[in-house]
Amino acid sequence: MPAETRCESGIKEMVEGIVAETGSARSDLIPILLRISTECSYISEEAIRQLSSCLRLPESEIFAVATFYHMLLTQAHGRHIVQFCESAPCHVAGGREIFQALKDLLGLKPGETSQDDRWTLFTTSCLGVCGIGPVVMVDTDIYGHVLPEQLPAILENYR
Amino acid sequence: MSIIRSLVLISHDPESKLLGSEAIFAAFIEQLHHYDLQDEVSVSYATDIGQSAASPLVIIYPEAVIYGPIKPEDVPLIVEEHLYKGRIVEEKRAPTKGLSGKVAWLPVRKGSNPAENRIVLRNIGVIDPESIEDSLNQNGYEGLAIALTMSPEDVIKVISASGLRGRGGAGFPTGMKWGFVRKAAGAKKYVICNADESEPGTFKDRMILEGDPQSIIEAMLIAGYAIGASEGYIYIRGEYQLAIERITKAIQQAQKIGFLGEGILGSSFNFTLHLHSGAGAYVCGEETALLESIEGKRGEPRTRPPYPTTQGLFQKPTLINNVETLANVPAILRNGAAWYHGFGTESSPGTKVYTMLGNVNVTGLVEVPMGITLREVVSIYARGMKKAPLKFAQTGGSSGSIIPASLQDTPMDFDSYRTAGLSLGSGALLICDDENCIVDIVKVLTNFFRVECCGKCAPCRVGTQRMYTTMTRITEGKGKMGDLEELELISDTLTNISNCGLGETAGTPVRDMLKHFRAEVEAHIKLGICPTGICPMVAEVPEFV
Numbered sequence: 001m002p003a004e005t006r007c008e009s010g011i012k013e014m015v016e017g018i019v020a021e022t023g024s025a026r027s028d029l030i031p032i033l034l035r036i037s038t039e040c041s042y043i044s045e046e047a048i049r050q051l052s053s054c055l056r057l058p059e060s061e062i063f064a065v066a067t068f069y070h071m072l073l074t075q076a077h078g079r080h081i082v083q084f085c086e087s088a089p090c091h092v093a094g095g096r097e098i099f100q101a102l103k104d105l106l107g108l109k110p111g112e113t114s115q116d117d118r119w120t121l122f123t124t125s126c127l128g129v130c131g132i133g134p135v136v137m138v139d140t141d142i143y144g145h146v147l148p149e150q151l152p153a154i155l156e157n158y159r
Numbered sequence: 160m161s162i163i164r165s166l167v168l169i170s171h172d173p174e175s176k177l178l179g180s181e182a183i184f185a186a187f188i189e190q191l192h193h194y195d196l197q198d199e200v201s202v203s204y205a206t207d208i209g210q211s212a213a214s215p216l217v218i219i220y221p222e223a224v225i226y227g228p229i230k231p232e233d234v235p236l237i238v239e240e241h242l243y244k245g246r247i248v249e250e251k252r253a254p255t256k257g258l259s260g261k262v263a264w265l266p267v268r269k270g271s272n273p274a275e276n277r278i279v280l281r282n283i284g285v286i287d288p289e290s291i292e293d294s295l296n297q298n299g300y301e302g303l304a305i306a307l308t309m310s311p312e313d314v315i316k317v318i319s320a321s322g323l324r325g326r327g328g329a330g331f332p333t334g335m336k337w338g339f340v341r342k343a344a345g346a347k348k349y350v351i352c353n354a355d356e357s358e359p360g361t362f363k364d365r366m367i368l369e370g371d372p373q374s375i376i377e378a379m380l381i382a383g384y385a386i387g388a389s390e391g392y393i394y395i396r397g398e399y400q401l402a403i404e405r406i407t408k409a410i411q412q413a414q415k416i417g418f419l420g421e422g423i424l425g426s427s428f429n430f431t432l433h434l435h436s437g438a439g440a441y442v443c444g445e446e447t448a449l450l451e452s453i454e455g456k457r458g459e460p461r462t463r464p465p466y467p468t469t470q471g472l473f474q475k476p477t478l479i480n481n482v483e484t485l486a487n488v489p490a491i492l493r494n495g496a497a498w499y500h501g502f503g504t505e506s507s508p509g510t511k512v513y514t515m516l517g518n519v520n521v522t523g524l525v526e527v528p529m530g531i532t533l534r535e536v537v538s539i540y541a542r543g544m545k546k547a548p549l550k551f552a553q554t555g556g557s558s559g560s561i562i563p564a565s566l567q568d569t570p571m572d573f574d575s576y577r578t579a580g581l582s583l584g585s586g587a588l589l590i591c592d593d594e595n596c597i598v599d600i601v602k603v604l605t606n607f608f609r610v611e612c613c614g615k616c617a618p619c620r621v622g623t624q625r626m627y628t629t630m631t632r633i634t635e636g637k638g639k640m641g642d643l644e645e646l647e648l649i650s651d652t653l654t655n656i657s658n659c660g661l662g663e664t665a666g667t668p669v670r671d672m673l674k675h676f677r678a679e680v681e682a683h684i685k686l687g688i689c690p691t692g693i694c695p696m697v698a699e700v701p702e703f704v
Contacts, residue, residue: 029455030438034397068457068613070439071397087359088553089516089589091603125441125607126359126556127398130514130587131522132174140400142173 007040007047014039015050024055029065033072042073070124077120078113080158082106083137087126090133094147098134099123101148105155118159163201165242166220168284170227171204172369173401175215179231180204183215186234194243203287205370213253218284227253275540276502276510279486280526283370288405291412294373300418302489306381307426314385315341318488320496322508327353327444327481328555328584329660330507330573333488336478339468340386343476348388350379351453351472351479354395354402355437355444358556359607360587363512364482366524368395368402371486372409378485380418380430381492386478389429394449396437406434441611445659446479448613459615460659483512483586503529507572511583515541517552517590530575533567537590547592551675553600555584557607558664561597561671582667596693597676598683601668602630608665619662622649626669636696638684643673 006014018035022028032051036043043066052059066072084099108114108121129135132144136154143154167187171180184202191197205218213227217237224247226237233251240246277283286293294300306314319334340348352375356364368375379391395403410432413419421429435453437443443452447461450472471477487509491499500508507529516522519541527536533552537543549564560581562569569579576583591600608623626649629642650666657663672680682690689696 026455027453030452031436034436034438065455065457068440069397069437072438086603087607088557088600088603089360089587092517092589092591092595092600123610125611126357126361128356128362128365128396129173130360130362130516133516142177144174144177 007044011040011044011046012050015047015054019051019054026055026057029055029057029062030069030072033062033066033069037072042076044076078117080118080139081120081122082155083122083124083127084110085125085127085133085135085137086123087130089126089130090135093133095134097148098136098146098151101151102136105151119155163199165200167200167202167242168205168216168218168220168287169202170214170216170218170284172214172366176401178215178228180215182231183217183229183234186231187217187238190235190238191242194238196238196242200242203293204289205284205287216253222247225253226251275526276528277526278490278502278510279367279374279483279512280370280524281490282374283366286371288370288372289408291373291409291416294371298493299373299489300377302492303377303380303384303418304424305492306384307424307428311341311385311387314381314492317496318385318491321487321491321499322496322506323484323487323491323499324507324509324573325481326483326487326511326586328358328558328582330583333480333484336468336480337382337385339466340388340476340478343469345476347390347475348386349472349475349477350383350386350388350391351446351449351477352379352391352393352482352485353444353446353449353479354393354399354482355449356399356482356585357396357441357444358558358585358587360516360553360589361514361556361585363514363524363586365399365402366512367482367486368399369405372402372405373413374486374489375406375482376409376413376418376432378480378488379432380423380428381488382478382480382485383430384428386476388478389431391430391432392435392453392472393432394435394437394443394453396443397439398437403434403436410434440613441607442613442659442661445661448659449479450477457613459613460661462658504570504572504575506574511571511586513586513588515588515590517588518545518547518592518595519543519590520545529572530570532570533562533588536571536588537567541590544590544592547594550591550593550595551597552591553589553604553668554587555582556587557604558582558661558667559584559587561601561668561675563675565675582664594691594693596689596691597672597679598630598633598689599691599693601672602627602634604668605630605665608661612661612665616658616662618652619657619659619665622653622657622662623665625649626666630669633680633683634689634694634696635698636683636687636694637698640681640684642684643677643680647673 018032022032036047048059048062066074106119110123113120134146136143136146169180169184187202191200215229216227217229218225237248240248282297315337323333324330354364419432440458442448443458445460448458452458467477469476503509510526511529512526521542525540552562554560605626609627612619612623614620632638646669650670653662653666
């Protein structure tokens with residue numbers, strides 16, 4: 001079943017399947033949300049509703065947890081997520097210029113999605129690869145020692 | 160039976176992976192078959208040896224030759240010359256300059272790099288982290304075997320006698336903490352490894368988890384035996400995908416051999432280990448927030464007391480130790496407390512792993528005895544400043560101290576730093592030259608706290624935001640002298656009445672800035688200039704993230 005169908009009309013089965021595999025204790029909530037977020041690219045309202053009845057937890061409680069963690073996305077976003085590390089080690093290594101170039105190139109501010117739905121730009125805290133700062137992450141790929149002139153070529157890899 | 164005469168290690172950390180380490184691995188396999196050497200040469204992955212500039216690296220034993228940076232197309236030459244004909248390919252060797260002290264586990268040779276004391280990083284880059292056999296060949300699980308012949312109380316005595324102190328930042332005596340949990344009432348107890356390493360600039364724990372995962376499992380078993388726990392959790396931050404994969408595999412292998420499960424090594428000790436992935440929240444590195452997160456809640460720090468040692472995970476007594484702290488434990492059991500005192504200073508024995516970052520020639524990890532000075536780290540291991548002289552270094556991620564160049568000769572150990580009013584933090588050393596503007600850096604640091612604040616308590620929620628807007632105003636040339644008093648007030652308030660460590664340390668960068676670099680900040684306000692020319696000094700379009 002394609003991801004769109006599974007995450008929309010098939011969301012009930014999907015959530016039930018994940019709960020069956022992961023467990024239905026309170027401590028399983030975050031692993032479950034991580035899986036939904038990965039498989040559907042974000043956690044929709046409907047997914048929270050289904051999860052609420054599976055786990056017998058209030059929707060508000062699940063929403064409160066989902067919005068607390070950066071890696072759990074509760075909003076639809078572009079096909080590719082560009083994350084820029086705004087922590088001090090990358091900043092010192094030339095991050096300021098990269099961030100400016102990235103914003104100009106995409107025509108986006110942090111948190112915004114492009115009109116063609118191709119990009120969403122986020123800032124992130126340290127990704128733990130500071131030896132190669134400044135760091136830009138596109139989806140799950142990390143690019144280090146990035147120079148402003150390399151950005152177009154990097155972004156070209158993602159349609 | 161085949162006799163292996165050479166061993167090829169290929170660095171396989173995320174950086175090397177991006178640069179094609181998998182293609183290099185495949186090329187080696189193909190070329191070895193081409194020369195019919197596949198039975199004589201073993202090829203393995205290893206984490207990198209802490210050096211970014213020369214990645215991906217290929218290390219060939221027994222000659223201990225390090226090649227790097229290597230591309231897949233270099234492999235045929237290396238196989239033909241080195242492995243087939245036995246001639247070292249000089250032009251592909253990694254530049255010595257680029258390697259810092261990361262090869263200290265080799266016999267020290269003339270012209271080699273400065274030696275480190277590697278205890279926790281001892282196996283990093285030497286073993287295949289996905290093979291428990293490799294770990295066993297390096298005395299893995301020997302510490303556990305020794306511990307199981309002793310009484311739990313005696314194990315705690317050894318750890319106490321070693322003087323090991325927590326490496327997560329606070330420096331609390333590890334043996335004492337173990338003793339608290341041992342003595343806490345209740346049959347059910349937990350051991351937790353805090354691997355939510357999120358301090359900006361710190362990646363020592365990632366390297367340990369990726370490079371020597373079995374050492375952490377072994378240490379958790381020893382801790383579990385000592386405090387009387389039969390269940391443990393490793394909480395790894397969600398961003399560390401490779402570490403999560405490696406620990407998952409390591410747990411499976413340890414279960415298969417019987418290091419995890421029931422009746423471990425023929426004793427009556429049972430232990431199960433779970434891995435819990437974080438989901439992206441800096442505050443979860445705070446131990447009570449971490450507990451909330453494992454329990455499936457928002458990672459908001461709890462009010463203390465009660466402390467986790469009496470009421471921790473699921474309200475049971477819980478021991479929480481940092482990855483680096485735990486990585487010391489097997490070595491202490493193997494070699495004894497007296498041996499451990501042979502490193503470092505009297506009050507802070509042992510070694511510390513630092514990440515060297517910023518405007519220096521060599522960036523990466525270094526493990527050195529406690530008590531070394533910043534000047535020594537910069538000049539010996541980081542090979543000096545890149546362009547301009549040292550202005551300051553920032554320790555321990557965002558919550559660490561700003562050390563001005565004038566204090567660079569303070570020994571880096573817990574007590575000397577406390578006396579000097581500094582904090583060692585998590586071991587990140589962001590080394591900045593005098594082309595950096597202190598106001599600009601502190602603005603970035605306060606932005607970090609503003610973003611990562613969990614919002615539970617008002618001083619932190621309001622204070623971090625207020626600090627950030629004030630700092631931004633100063634960089635835009637709109638600061639007032641009164642702002643400095645307000646910054647001091649906020650900083651003190653944060654330290655005094657915040658609920659957790661995040662808020663308590665959030666004001667440190669601002670306080671250190673005003674203590675050591677007040678004139679530079681005042682120049683921004685009184686003269687309307689940024690002496691280093693970094694700050695815009697005009698209003699930028701506001702961004703609400």
